[in-house]
Amino acid sequence: MKICIIAEGSYPYITGGVSSWIHSIITRMPEHQFIIYAIGAHSKQKGQYKYKLPANIVEVKEIFLDAYMYEEGEWGRRFRLTNSKKKDIRALLGGEGDVNWSNIFNLLRSNKFERVADFLSSKDYFDILEDICRTDFNLVPFTEMFWTVRSMILPLFLTIRHEVPQADLYHSVSTGYAGVVGALAKHVHEKPLILTEHGIYSREREEEIIKADWVKGYFKDLWIEYFYRLSSCAYESSDRVITLFSRNKEIEIELGCDPDKISIIPNGVNTEDYKDISAIPDDDIIRIGAVVRVVPIKDIKTMLQSFLIVKREVPNAELYIMGPIEEDDEYYSECLSMVKTLELEDVHFTGEVNIKDYLGRMDILLLTSISEGQPLAVLEGMACAKPFVTTNVGSCKELLTGLGDGIGPAGLVAPVMHYEQIGQALIQLSKDSNLREEMGRNGLERVQRHYKHKDFITSYRHLYQTLGGVRGWQESASS
Incomplete structure (x- = not known):
């Protein structure tokens, strides 16, 4: 079977x-x-793979959302859109009503125009945007509205114009742009679509936009609704929707996903992979480790503030932040500045490392994210028999406390961004070796x-076989 994973x-x-998860x-x-x-977000990522691709990957198709920066169109043409297509474009841009995505796909992939920018300059x-302005944004200058909406939808429109490789089955691993591409693949090739949602993409974008300085206040709702519409596209088109835990399923249903489509397949780890990790050094240092990318959604700044509280009572504590630092250079610089401003000692940004070389040496593991799904970092840490302090996001509380399984807690949970409670939880574990071991x-x-x-693998293998079918696999193999 040939499966196209859209990431x-x-x-x-x-x-x-x-x-x-994908590589596994x-x-x-x-x-x-x-x-x-x-x-990808940036064209500079092209070909910069962090994995050695397995032999059964037969193609990698790369597209980048910053391509819109180079798109220019011819101004002032008219394409004589049907009323239904006008209605769908208006709905997508923030107007009332549901979006008929088939109409959107057919319009944008038609030969009516050579470039997407031609349509956005038509x-x-x-006329559509002016109508929205008069109705909902009558106090906003039209030029400001025009350029804001253009920057919002042009990456999507360019993405829709790309060709989608033929496969027996399509698997989007988030909603958003990946979900729309999955819906497009189903529309074009008439093959089944699976959606796996680790975190709730639209909720994560909403949190980012609320905090973002680059979005003016009166445009925040416009951006937020836009990402919810993208998610609706994926929910509607998917044959099966997979999530990782029960709370995410409830949220998907709240957002309009058909509950009959949804199944739960949790992540999994192989504990045998971690049986030979190194032991905790025999010294008096308390090592706290965080396996994270240094990006805002992981809230490294709250982590640093909580560690400041720890250092006051546990001066022999060290913090190891283990993960890539280059994804958001500005945020990483801000974190380094915070370390300096707080006069924090014993904070180590390791960059990307082989986690198995570090996990065994840690006394406590820490996660301070503001949004998560079912983090593999927590499962991997638990597989190493390490206690955790996490924020109450995604399935973290469920992982640490269980759902009435008769097993005791595997860590402590604190509210999001509450560095005082996070710090106190770390202090409690730092001072009680028996509790850490338990x-x-x-x-x-x-x-x-x-x-x-x-x-986990067995569940997805069965899912692929059920939807992709033996016939589709045989046809692909023969061709």
Whole structure:
């Protein structure tokens, strides 16, 4: 069978998390061929893979969302859109009503215009946008509205214009642009679509936009609704929607996903992979480790503030922040400045490392994200019998406390951005070696019982075979 995995902002450019998840599926299913449809943020990422691609990846198609910066169109043409297409464009731009995505796909992929920018410079588009301005943004200058909406939708429109490789089955690993590409693939090739949602993409974008300085206040709702519409496209088009835990399923239903489509397949780890990690050094240092990318959604700044509280009572504590630092250079610089301003000592940004070389040496593991799905970093830490302090995001509380499984807690949970409570939880564990050992044992037992990697792979293998079918695999092999 030939399976096209559609990934946004992850594999093969970034390690860990969703990327590790994708790599694991591909390497554990050598009987299938895979195409990677990789959606990156910046063209400079082209060909910069962080993984050695397995032999059963037969193609990598790369597109980059910053391509819109180079798109110019011819001003003032008219394309004589039908009323239904006008209605769908208006709905997509923030107007009322549902979007008929088939109309959007057919319009943007037609030969009516050579470039997307031609449409966005047309009289048809001006009329639609002017109507939205008069109705909902009558106090906003039209030029400001025009350039804001253009920057919002042009990357999407350019993405829709790209060709989608033929496959027996399509698998989007988020909503957003990846979800729309999956819906487009189903529309063009009439093949099944699976959607796996690790975190709730639209909720994550909403949190980012609310905090963003680059979006003016009166345009925040416009951007937020736009990402919810992209998610609706993926939910509507998917044949099956997979999430990782029950709370995410509830949110997807709230957002309009058909509950009959949704199944839960949790992540899994192979505890045998971690049985030979190094031991904790025999000294008086308390090592706190965080396996994270240094990006805003992981909230490294709250992590640093909580560690400042720890240092006041546990002066022998050290913090190891283990993960890529180059994804957001500005944020990394801000974190370094905070370390200096707070006069924090014993903070180590390791950059990208082999995590197994570090995990065994840690006394406590830490995660301070403002949004998560079911983080593999937590499962991997539990597989190493390490106690955790996490924020109450995604399935972290469920992972650490269980759902009535009779196993004790594997760590402590604190509210998002509450560095005082996070710090106090770290102090509690730092001062109680027996509690650390007990929680570590509980975590190991929980992953061994409920989060087996072989169960995760078996579930997806069955899902692929059920939807892709033997006939589709045989046709691909013969061609």
